[in-house]
Amino acid sequence: MAVQTVATTSDSTVDLGPAAALSCRECGHRVPLGPVFACEECFGPLEIAYDFSGYDTEELRRRIEAGPANIWRYAPLLPVPADVADKPNINPGWTKLVKADNLARELGVTGGLYVKDDSGNPTHSFKDRVVAQALEAARAFGFTTLSCSSTGNLAGAVGAAAARAGFRSCVFIPHDLEQGKVVMAAVYGGELVGIEGNYDDVNRFCSELIGDPAGEGWGFVNVNLRPYYAEGSKTLAYEICEQLGWRLPDQIVVPIASGSQLTKIDKGLQELIRLGLVEDKPYTIFGAQAEGCSPVSTAFKAGHDVVRPQKPDTIAKSLAIGNPADGPYVLDIARRTGGAVEDVTDPEIVDAIKLLARTEGIFAETAGGVTVGVTRKLLKEGVLDPAKTTVVLNTGDGLKTLDAVAGTGLTATIRPTLDSFREAGLA
Ligand SMILES: *Cc1c(COP(=O)(O)O)cnc(C)c1O
Numbered sequence: 001m002a003v004q005t006v007a008t009t010s011d012s013t014v015d016l017g018p019a020a021a022l023s024c025r026e027c028g029h030r031v032p033l034g035p036v037f038a039c040e041e042c043f044g045p046l047e048i049a050y051d052f053s054g055y056d057t058e059e060l061r062r063r064i065e066a067g068p069a070n071i072w073r074y075a076p077l078l079p080v081p082a083d084v085a086d087k088p089n090i091n092p093g094w095t096k097l098v099k100a101d102n103l104a105r106e107l108g109v110t111g112g113l114y115v116k117d118d119s120g121n122p123t124h125s126f127k128d129r130v131v132a133q134a135l136e137a138a139r140a141f142g143f144t145t146l147s148c149s150s151t152g153n154l155a156g157a158v159g160a161a162a163a164r165a166g167f168r169s170c171v172f173i174p175h176d177l178e179q180g181k182v183v184m185a186a187v188y189g190g191e192l193v194g195i196e197g198n199y200d201d202v203n204r205f206c207s208e209l210i211g212d213p214a215g216e217g218w219g220f221v222n223v224n225l226r227p228y229y230a231e232g233s234k235t236l237a238y239e240i241c242e243q244l245g246w247r248l249p250d251q252i253v254v255p256i257a258s259g260s261q262l263t264k265i266d267k268g269l270q271e272l273i274r275l276g277l278v279e280d281k282p283y284t285i286f287g288a289q290a291e292g293c294s295p296v297s298t299a300f301k302a303g304h305d306v307v308r309p310q311k312p313d314t315i316a317k318s319l320a321i322g323n324p325a326d327g328p329y330v331l332d333i334a335r336r337t338g339g340a341v342e343d344v345t346d347p348e349i350v351d352a353i354k355l356l357a358r359t360e361g362i363f364a365e366t367a368g369g370v371t372v373g374v375t376r377k378l379l380k381e382g383v384l385d386p387a388k389t390t391v392v393l394n395t396g397d398g399l400k401t402l403d404a405v406a407g408t409g410l411t412a413t414i415r416p417t418l419d420s421f422r423e424a425g426l427a
Helices: 057-065 071-077 101-107 127-141 153-165 179-186 199-210 226-231 234-243 260-274 295-302 327-336 346-360 366-380 398-405 418-423
Strands: 005-007 013-015 019-024 046-050 096-099 113-117 145-149 168-174 191-195 218-220 251-255 284-290 341-344 390-394
Touching (some): 013 127, 046 226, 057 234, 071 234, 101 113, 101 346, 101 366, 113 234, 127 145, 127 153, 145 153, 153 179, 168 199, 179 191, 179 398, 191 199, 199 218, 226 260, 251 260, 284 327, 295 327, 295 341, 327 341, 341 366, 346 366, 366 390, 366 398
Parallel strands (some): 113 390, 145 168, 145 218, 251 284, 251 390, 284 341
Antiparallel strands (some): 005 013, 096 113
């Protein structure tokens, strides 16, 4: 593999493994690796371009399989230096791919149903994957403060990663998030700022802060480090395929907030095909949203190419981005792969959380209720094929969104006597 050493804007050099440059998704314009996220030519989003020449497929497979049981086993495919696993980080990934036979029976899926359970990450959501990439980029570019705009989970992931790596952190969230998310973001000791507004207001504020002297030396994981951050989602695709025995699933159901995760899962699958690590066969990607924040599914159903912003109002707060940056790319991928984007109501989300818990013993946060609920709906509509291998993502832990299932509780309260137990009808 060619290891690239590239000049940054500050004239120092960075080693980010096989990452070769930043490339504009709209016009293809390439710039050297650096803390930039928008194309200077057309303002399109920049993403990482790789030099994957000279790989031997079997050698790469052996190297991955001999790697650590976390995302760094895929370091040769990520924008990070080869020695990344030796640095202090929280080592997310290699979460369970659960064969969900009980859920499959309940939903009538015969082709094999799996839940990729990312609640098992260090801060109990998929966000640890993306933050780990952004942290390495922040190190490479010499940032000392880690920051983000967050719908909740990202704030916790940044707080934890910064604490372990010895960075200062200062993160921004909508002021009215779930208590579980606030505590899980604050406990790591960094600064946590509530903004009076929704996520889109928080994000706009952070963009202003980047351009201001007050934000100098700050790495915003999902703004100026976004191209690196986004690559972390590829590891979900790598893990799913490796855990299936280096096979592509036929269908994947992915939640959509900004849409970044979905687009990078597609990128990861494409890379595995190109590198020969899986066979070249079709797969289908489905996107899942909450009805109360469904700008992408609304556009999909209307046959539109542009995504019209919405004002979010849903219990699925981790997915409540009304103006999703990657929305148009999600539409492209769903259409190209023969998939769809669908949404479910808040009661359907709660129902799906309980269904997954009851059948598989997995307690998902509301985002997991969205993917399971959408899976059920797409099966009913005949859009998802029950005879195909299907992977549903659970991206967060139900302990963070206890309010969603607040109606769930004691079956009965009894005196500590057998009579009382019998009276309650439980014998
Ligand atoms: C952030 C997040 C997502 C997906 O986010 P994208 O912005 O679409 O990449 C999914 N689930 C949970 C729980 C999240 O916190």
